Amino acid sequence: MPPSERKTTSTPAASGGVQSLERAFDLLERMADAGGEVGLSELSSSSGLPLPTIHRLMRTLVACGYVRQQPNRRYALGPRLIRLGESASRLLGTWARPYLARLVEETGETANMALLDGDEVVYVAQVPSRHSMRMFTEVGRRVLPHSTGVGKALMAHMPDVEVRALLARTGMPAATDRTLTTPEGFLGALEITRDRGFALDDNEQEIGVRCIAVPIPDSPTAAAISVSGPAGRVTDPATEKIVPLLQDVARELSVALASNGSPTG
Structure with missing residues (x-):
């Protein structure tokens, strides 16, 4: 889905869905749209989510190997993907x-x-x-x-x-x-x-x-x-x-x- 068509993730999860999981996958897609590497402020601006929420989700994705943190403090898609x-x-x-x-x-x-x-x-x-x-x-x-x-x-x-x-x-x-x-x-x-x-x-x-x-x-x-x-x-x-x-x-x-x-x- 083109970035211009992607909705913000600040809305409630779809019926029966797990909101944190939906948000995590949406952030991964936004990272891919941005070329694979982004900063937290960029993700917050594009997704509409507050920085603390994004930081918590990214920490989990890093721990799982789906995202890695670069030396410049930006985040990149990880090798497990x-x-x-x-x-x-x-x-x-x-x-x-x-x-x-x-x-x-x-x-x-x-x-x-x-x-x-x-x-x-x-x-x-x-x-x-x-x-x-x-x-x-x-x-x-x-x-x-x-x-x-x-x-x-x-x-x-x-x-x-x-x-x-x-x-x-x-x-x-x-x-x-x-x-x-x-x-x-x-x-x-x-x-x-x-x-x-x-x-x-x-x-x-x-x-x-x-x-x-x-x-x-x-x-x-x-x-x-x-x-x-x-x-x-x-x-x-x-x-x-x-x-x-x-x-x-x-x-x-x-x-x-x-x-x-x-x-x-």
Whole structure:
């Protein structure tokens, strides 16, 4: 949830909820929104909670290893969250597989799911095509977003200043002679992605491979799904048929993830 949409935590807990637990998780999310490191006064300002309450919650989170206090007295997300995040990513990929399998059944091409993790795209699920010549990306593989369809889908609605900052950190190395290697070129591709409702990697990550991707709306973490295959099969006419299927599956996945239960496919 974007920081601008996050409510303050000074209201009573939802019926049946534990207020201190809700507040602790909200503070962790606010820390993530702020880049992973914040001061107590920043948390108090954004959450509406008094400093003594925040200090007590942060002390507990530090003791549990979910937050650590830096030498400069600011607080940072702690290493124990890594294990939770990795497990959640694997589970998310497991949930997505029935939806990806339907994409493979209807398009004949490989289907993937990817997340934006820091400055990189990480693939968390894949169902391969049955064709002998197919696109294959190892689950767990990390790539830079500027040369991928899922990267464009994941970043299409990020503010330009954030996109430029990410590209400055990662650089824009060329994977092929079709890779976009300037911030202006990539920002232009993101504008096209927003206008037409899907992203396209046209021989930019690997020569001979095209990838079509869409974001999962309202996902709790930035996520996208894609269909990829040889350029000779994933043609413009094929793309016109694939895009609506991708968008339908993305909406269904969004509803399943919002239900707080395992998607059934």
